[in-house]
Amino acid sequence: MLGLGTLTRKVFGTPNDRKVKSTRPIVAKINALEAEFRALTDQQIKDRTQALSERAQLGESLDALLPEAFANCREAARRALGLRAFDVQLMGGIFLHQGNIAEMKTGEGKTLMATLPAYLNALAGKGVHIVTVNDYLAKRDADWMSKVYGALGLTTGVVYPYQPDDEKRAAYRADITYATNNELGFDYLRDNMKSSKEEMAQRGHFFAIVDEVDSILIDEARTPLIISGPSEDRSDLYTAIDKLIPGLTEEHFKLDEKTRSVTYTDEGNEFIEGLVIEAGLLPEGQNLYDPESTTVVHHVTQALRAHKLFHKDQHYIVRDGEVMLIDEFTGRMMRGRRLSDGLHQAIEAKEGVAIQPENMTLASVTFQNYFRLYAKLAGMTGTASTEADEFREIYGLGVVEVPTNKPVARKDEHDQVYRTAREKFEGIVQSIKEAHETGQPMLVGTTSIEKSEYLSDLLKQAGIPHNVLNARQHEQEAQIVADAGKFGAVTIATNMAGRGTDIQLGGNVEMKVLEALAVDPEANPDDLRARIEAEHAEEKAKVIAAGGLFVLATERHESRRIDNQLRGRSGRQGDPGRSSFFLSLEDDLMRIFGSERLDSVLSKLGMKEGEAIVHPWVNKSLEKAQAKVEGRNFDIRKQLLKFDDVMNDQRKAIFGQRLEIMESEDLSEIVQDMRHQVAEDLVDQYLPPKTYADQWDGAGLAEALRESLALDLPVAEWVDEEGVDQDVIRERIEEASDRLMAEKLAAFGPETMRNIEKQVLLQTIDTKWREHLLRLEHLRSVVGFRGYAQRDPLAEYKTEGFQLFESMLNSLRQDVSKRLSQIRPLSEEEQRTMMQQYLDQQRALAGQATPVAGDAPVDAPNPEAVAGFDENDPATWGNPGRNDPCPCGSGQKFKHCHGRLT
Template sequence: MLGVLARKVLGTANDRKIKPKWRVVERINALEPQMAALSDEDLRGKTEAYRARLAKGETLDALLPEAFATVREAAKRAIGLRPFDVQLVGGMILHEGRISEMKTGEGKTLVATLPVYLNALTGKGVHVVTVNDYLARRDAEWMGKVYAFLGLSTGVVVPGVDDAARKRAYACDVTYATNNELGFDYLRDNMKFRLEDMVQRGHAFAIVDEVDSILIDEARTPLIISGPTQDQSALYIAIDKLMPSLAPEHYEIDEKQRTATLTEDGNEFVEEKLREAGFLKGQATLYDPENVSLVHHVNQALRAHRMFQRDKDYIVKNGRVVIIDEFTGRMMDGRRWGDGLHQAVEAKEGCAIQPENVTLASITFQNYFRLYEKLAGMTGTALTEAEEFQSIYALDVVEVPTNVPVARVDDDDQVYRTNREKTEAIIAAIKDGRRRGQPILVGTTSIEKSEQLSAALKKAGVPHQVLNARYHEQEAFIVAQAGRPSAVTIATNMAGRGTDIKLGGNVEMRIAEKVGDETDPAKIAEITRRVTAEVEAARQQALAAGGLWVIGTERHESRRIDNQLRGRSGRQGDPGRSTFFLSLEDDLMRIFGGGRMDGMLQKLGLQEGEAIVHTWVNKAIERAQGKVEARNFDIRKNLLKFDDVMNDQRKAIFAQRR
């Protein structure tokens, strides 16, 4: 009671962090008429004036109101966007080296330009980190116009760029890159023989977009540069042939820990088969010291067959096994599982087996990003992991208020007993939404599941688009159309980040599509006018139908991924709705207490095709997710403990090389 009263009088801890910033916003707003009166040349001249003041000892904090007012005016002139007051607040939080939690559609990409410009004035370079190459290119091109207007240079680092181009990109005032490119460039730099061959020039300030994805979800996977070792492809193929003949009593699976081990019966069976194949001699057993590598190969083959699923954990593309990122649903080209697991999966799929690799250099994302003198981040979902951000990165999470209140309705989960009943309910809901003219985004947890649902919709005669790692080249086009009336888009987690679904469709992309190769200014103006009117009419129709309806087909291990999907709807005060359809056969429900819940539903007399919808079900699911998140946090903490030991040695060796 006292706590509630104190919050009403004093506000929450978050309110107290935000409150002082409104006074700075007033100072920035007061400068707006003055900045608007400047010519383009005079506005650009502000950059050198600020740099001169910094050289004389003035601080970045003292320059902040003027610098932010300068960027706001430059953004209006260069790209036709004016940062809102709440975006100025978000920019201040980033400048302070904190995490700014901003909801979808609040313009995080534009927010970053404010602290990026201010900190780039030091001449040390600022890194803006994105979750994929498409966003790095898009944001560098889009926001690069603002920086160029103010006389700053912008570079972008993406795969396939040579060292000379990388060095030029890192030498720019602002560099856009993915976390993988930054980390691998750091490792490669420290394997170079000459200082002048290094491409990075230091780690002054980084702003990480979708910070929870990069600093938490991907933190379980270290970056590794490796070299080939002895070819053992014959052994992988021979052991792979044993796997289909294993019976369920030969092995045990622990889905929570993602492990697969042979039972006593399984050991005897495999030993007998290995003797027949000539890999074990005489009375030798699998666990004799000289056969340790055989045990390892058998265990990895068992994991490949029983734990790793095609079109969920990986896809086969052009005869290669390509890993699928479980958090983003994207292909991780060039990344390979270690300890022979990738080779075991290649043997399972009949692909050419690449030699196993030995590690030449490695670093975790935790230790890479702790190299920066100042680190900040943006995301729509960080508060659930505030403890981890604080304990590992010393990053404070501040929730920024939305420019317009969120008008989305989040329904209670609908839980069915079987997948079949759930799929039927989803199809019925989609048909219902389409009849009203409502755009619908359906979120799935894997490629396989997105394609199964697509097949079911095709059978039911429902037109739709599919967005997953197989079709990632069409991502921008599919997302641009996802907000049109009655549009149905099935997506993996790919659609959860860095994308903005606008009701009515994306007007810029539609105009570009219609204009094509047209060069006549009068015709282009006419096309622009017509398409803009069409998109606005479609937007009004979608609004009247209730806005974007997000349908989740399964709960993810992490609440944040679910919240990311929900956050696609209800942007900038638009109406919207989100509903999760679940079944007791879903992975999360099955692994964490689905049996108990099934018994409960039977006692309640639940009929086939009927769903249970109740707040306590949501709470039970959130508890299950909390357990998984806590376990994953422990895994990351343990990984970091080991890497911290290596990190001291890594720093010492890398320092000697310089």
């Protein structure tokens, strides 16, 4: 008898079926327009874009324009690339436009599908971002799809690391911009450290399509993006403490692989304290438990983590004397990425390479909060349904499974579980040998570089030719993946997430054509392609006869999605294929999550050496273990996000304030309000409200005004006046402050003064924000301990974080008012001194000796001074820009000479 849920699904279909069904009428409309758009000339296709864009910007909804826009884009792609989007790709495009995640199997054409909603949303004129997992894919996709956008009359840009600023700004101003998630996040942070609107790269966050959305929004979301600057160098301390760690034994620390944490035991604390004192790293009479020892405690803790949790060739590699992290999800090197809080330095000390200085946070943001800036977000991947709850809860994204163009013909076998890793690898080599003898191409997935190289050695001993793709060979990535579908090919790869190059049976035609043209540039491309396509068809038929691509995984990953991504490399577009997972009880996942029960079961079954157990129950128990890990990781990300949300509200307030300041022409009112607020705070401090005059501290207030507002006022006399109150004194201070600033305005000139106010405000905001981030980091690191006192750490963090923010704003007002009150034009003597320092500096840079007594005096470069220029009368200086030559004729920029801030 059918259950109620099953019966309902049979009658009404699943929610996913209903969503797919709802797009069919729209797809039919697009198809009905195909003949009309096929009849258009190339120019008419561009004209249609112009017409659609005008309608969008006059207020017509993008939903109403969708059928025409999709039909136009499909026709442009057919002409530019020879690819006509299938109906399922149109469906996927509709789901993306609606702000969903489209789950499409590997090889179904996600890259082409993204052009449809990207084109439609670009008509609004606000820019569309297409987000990829690495720079290679961003450049490749931008280059490939720019042909489609160009045929439609749109511009395409690509953003990459270390890109010149002008080029980056132009890329963001294009209609469609391709970039990696990292670069987008970092550019957002960099933009909010710029000093003028013109220097900012990004122009807003309208619509983003995230490729490999699970990898970017789930896997990478555990780590925030941080822009940091160097702080003090403590490399000697790292090296000294690193020498002590090898002396520890297993009784000295407790390692928890489930939570990836390691701590000292009581014996370990005593032992390491003895070593630290013996090495002279703690002063006489001081122990590790003293408050003064926190730095040393931090270092010995990070050194322990570096040795016990981070392993070479798994978590990082050493290349050119540098420790480079490896992305656990994609197996790629993360150039330029460093672990924070001194952990990276501890690993550098362990590996004996040069220790880079520690960094202090200048700006940070999580991927969750960056991507929630977009008015509309969409994503595409082959594997998202296992994380549907997280996508909905964190990002408000629905997950829709898009049907495949052709039915999947891949055969997924049950897992094979061995007792030991040695037996497992023997079984893997045997399986590879058997498949290789039939010519069936194989993709062998491993979880680390170390294991990929170990398996490679075993295959060499067995005489099986193969390719290895891991972080060491990432430059040859596209070539190795393109060859993986050839007859008899064996490819070992660490984590295949987001490789971006399809494994095509018989090899990749495009790659073969490019190779042939590189060998013979004079050859006719059309003839070459025709010959290669004929050869390819022959080889593809042989591969299909051999059973298609065989994906063999040597271990299960913590996340089911990573396993599904590997499986999905086989069986693309209805091709035959096969997948199998080989496991052992010594694998990390099996060992950490419940292998004891399985071990006892296997022992009772009396398994022989080299024998594997294959049963659906094993698959189910493994999936439960993986679901547990995924749930724990989701909780970690949720907790990270809750804490970052506190900072995010403050970040938005500060970044919004900066933007307002950069856009404002005149900030005099803002700085006047700040100055008056400082005066009011000082009056309240030294002449408290509701107190008598004999309780007031007039001398203290006078001193504070000299310090904070550069005002020398007879406050003590005012205090003694008959009938005077706090409001009268405050008004007098405000008037005196306004007079002082009016004098500065006359001395510098209005334009210069406005520039000075803007720069002082921005510089002070940035400095204060950096200090605030550091305080929040320190608060975050200790607030967890409040849980022991039955207090909610998150609530405590929110309350204290808000208090710190208020304190920062008060401090900001004081600093801005103080700096603006103290600036003044330079005297002639100071200008001469500066000029001489400048010349000495230039001479030193040119490798010449600094002049000594007796040398002939050096004449300053002296271009013509502006006519009527008077050193002491700023009114005669004109209104030079900060980067214009100084009107005094010194040859320096105005900001370094008479316009200098002091």
